[in-house]
Amino acid sequence: MTTTDDAAVQPTAVQPAATRPRPRVSGDREQEILDAAVEVLREVGYDKLTIDTVAARARASKATLYRRWTTKAELVADAMSHLDGGAPAVPDTGTLRGDLLALTDDKCGILDAGQMDLVCGLSTAMYRDQALGAALRDRFLEPRRQTVLTMLERARDRGEIAADVDLELIGQLVPAVVMFRLSFGAPDEPFAALVERIVDQVVLPAVRGARG
Numbered sequence: 001m002t003t004t005d006d007a008a009v010q011p012t013a014v015q016p017a018a019t020r021p022r023p024r025v026s027g028d029r030e031q032e033i034l035d036a037a038v039e040v041l042r043e044v045g046y047d048k049l050t051i052d053t054v055a056a057r058a059r060a061s062k063a064t065l066y067r068r069w070t071t072k073a074e075l076v077a078d079a080m081s082h083l084d085g086g087a088p089a090v091p092d093t094g095t096l097r098g099d100l101l102a103l104t105d106d107k108c109g110i111l112d113a114g115q116m117d118l119v120c121g122l123s124t125a126m127y128r129d130q131a132l133g134a135a136l137r138d139r140f141l142e143p144r145r146q147t148v149l150t151m152l153e154r155a156r157d158r159g160e161i162a163a164d165v166d167l168e169l170i171g172q173l174v175p176a177v178v179m180f181r182l183s184f185g186a187p188d189e190p191f192a193a194l195v196e197r198i199v200d201q202v203v204l205p206a207v208r209g210a211r212g
Contacts, residue, residue, distance in 0.1 A: 033058040033065065037079035041118065046125040046132070051075060076122075077135030081143070083115055088147045096155035096207065100174065100199045103148075104192050111174060113191040119175075120182045145171065155207070162209025170207055174198050 036058035040049050051072055055062045069075035091102035103111040126133035148171040155161050161170070177198050178191075189197075 029060075031082065033060055034079040034082045037075055038083065038118070041076060041079070041121070046072075046076060046122055049076065071131065073129060073132040073135050076132065077139045080118065080122075080136060081139035088144055090147050090150045092151075092154070096152075096158075096160040097199060097204060099151045099155065100203060101192075101196060103174070104195050111178065111195055116175065116178050116182060120179050123179070161207040164209045165207050170203060173203050173206065177202065
């Protein structure tokens with residue numbers, strides 16, 4: 001028979017580990033770790049990047065990183081999504097040509113040479129690693145796609161783009177040509193000049209539509 005004294009010494013139930021709140025990295029320290037991840041990514045590529053290497057570069061404990069990012073795909077996707085301050089601003093210069101060229105400047109940076117170089121390097125890894133591909137599309141590519149679509153819709157409303165033009169396709173022209181050039185060797189002209197030539201010779205003629 002269980003006595004009152006016996007019941008008093010029964011051990012207190014322990015909260016399951018899975019339900020305990022996990023520490024999170026935040027603020028400046030998080031950005032330092034994400035910056036370190038980008039540095040390592042540039043140096044060794046996605047395949048050779050490890051969470052341990054990033055932890056060493058950021059002078060952080062491995063346990064801290066593993067609590068925050070359980071896979072390197074999650075870490076790299078977060079690092080890419082925080083490049084240049086995160087979600088890009090929608091350029092609004094008043095003209096389609098001005099908006100397209102603004103994609104390469106410091107304020108918007110969607111077609112920043114450094115970003116495009118990283119995306120080129122990650123493209124094969126995205127194809128092989130479904131988790132990386134899904135995370136990058138959600139956190140890095142989709143916000144930039146929406147920015148470009150908003151910009152193109154404004155231009156169509158101003159009458160600069162024909163009604164029958166596929167805005168999704170037009171939005172892919174500049175990055176597609178830039179990535180092709182970067183993938184097969186460095187362009188023999190400054191990055192901004194390359195973008196300007198693509199805008200003037202490819203994009204602007206294309207937006208006139210089938211009846212242009």
